[in-house]
Amino acid sequence: MLNATINRKYEHIDIVIRENIVYPSLCSDIYSNIKFVHNAFPGLNYNDIDLSINFLGYSLKAPLMITGITGGHRSVIKINELLAKIAEKYGIAIGVGSQRAMLETKSSEIIESYTVVRKVARNVPVLGNIGINTLSKIDLRSLIEALDKLNADALAIHLNPAQELIQPEGDIDFSNTLLNKLSELMDLINIPILIKEVGNGLSMEVVRLFHGLGIEIFDVAGACGTSWIAVEVYRAEKSGHKDKALLGKKLGGWGIPTPLSVIEARWAAPSSWIIASGGVWDGYKAALNIALGANMAGFALPILRAIINGGFEAGSKYIERYINELKAVMFLTGSHNVKELMNKPLYMPNSILAVLSSRGIDWNKYLEIKSG
Numbered sequence: 139m140l141n142a143t144i145n146r147k148y149e150h151i152d153i154v155i156r157e158n159i160v161y162p163s164l165c166s167d168i169y170s171n172i173k174f175v176h177n178a179f180p181g182l183n184y185n186d187i188d189l190s191i192n193f194l195g196y197s198l199k200a201p202l203m204i205t206g207i208t209g210g211h212r213s214v215i216k217i218n219e220l221l222a223k224i225a226e227k228y229g230i231a232i233g234v235g236s237q238r239a240m241l242e243t244k245s246s247e248i249i250e251s252y253t254v255v256r257k258v259a260r261n262v263p264v265l266g267n268i269g270i271n272t273l274s275k276i277d278l279r280s281l282i283e284a285l286d287k288l289n290a291d292a293l294a295i296h297l298n299p300a301q302e303l304i305q306p307e308g309d310i311d312f313s314n315t316l317l318n319k320l321s322e323l324m325d326l327i328n329i330p331i332l333i334k335e336v337g338n339g340l341s342m343e344v345v346r347l348f349h350g351l352g353i354e355i356f357d358v359a360g361a362c363g364t365s366w367i368a369v370e371v372y373r374a375e376k377s378g379h380k381d382k383a384l385l386g387k388k389l390g391g392w393g394i395p396t397p398l399s400v401i402e403a404r405w406a407a408p409s410s411w412i413i414a415s416g417g418v419w420d421g422y423k424a425a426l427n428i429a430l431g432a433n434m435a436g437f438a439l440p441i442l443r444a445i446i447n448g449g450f451e452a453g454s455k456y457i458e459r460y461i462n463e464l465k466a467v468m469f470l471t472g473s474h475n476v477k478e479l480m481n482k483p484l485y486m487p488n489s490i491l492a493v494l495s496s497r498g499i500d501w502n503k504y505l506e507i508k509s510g
Contacts (some may be wrong), residue, residue: 361392
């Protein structure tokens, strides 16, 4: 089992680096149709714009997070070290990939592929990670021990039924009994738990369900970026699972686009902390999702590819471009800080308003909730 988990971690990283595994069009139609209202007199000095936010007890320099993608193989120790250096340098949060491999081994290299993040990123939030369907297969106290080794500030529990459905060795038990294991974990753990998707988005129904259990942080990980269905299609074809590969191709466009998932999450949990990830790969998209109701933005694939292709310098340049784009939008909308950006007006096309209406979301009421 351990070798299978480790090999899968390596395959995942290799595929996301080398192959075209992004969601079709990256939701360009939605992003091009929602417009900011330009402010010709911003009423502020560009140099006075404040990007800082408070998250998990830390003051971040920008409302950003490198979301969990790597860990579980010795080849990613250096990758996670570089990601952590970037998170520390720019004062942004960082997560690790699924810690399942960490639970299945005593290998110092496998453990270090995760713990190197905290060794380097000492002054920013570090988030652990586990799949919800893994909870039924492990001793929960061993998970807490793994989080302690990481010195994690929170635990991201990921929901990935679409990925597991296509994965050749996928675990497709997402029955309601898992909620009992989650509740049991919540009684044992002393750090916050957040619920996240992995690239197909969170609906209002799912957010409402977990919010009812006491979860207050959600990473929507919508369907506009990395497609883990596409990743598993590559693996299924390689391993001879033709039926799974064909099914994955049919489901290539499956999911809730990130901007819509942000709205659904905020509608279902008005006071919760919402992270917009899933193709939020530049500062403009980050700003738009924050204006739609997110508290911060997350990304993984572009920064991963940047450091693999160009090292720390390339990763730093990516972050600097991202921050400059975000700051430019804040300036042109007259937003002194992130809180003000969250309340800036937007032009919403009738096509998107109709989609929201079909989901029972009244845009005018939503604006009141969002600004609330």
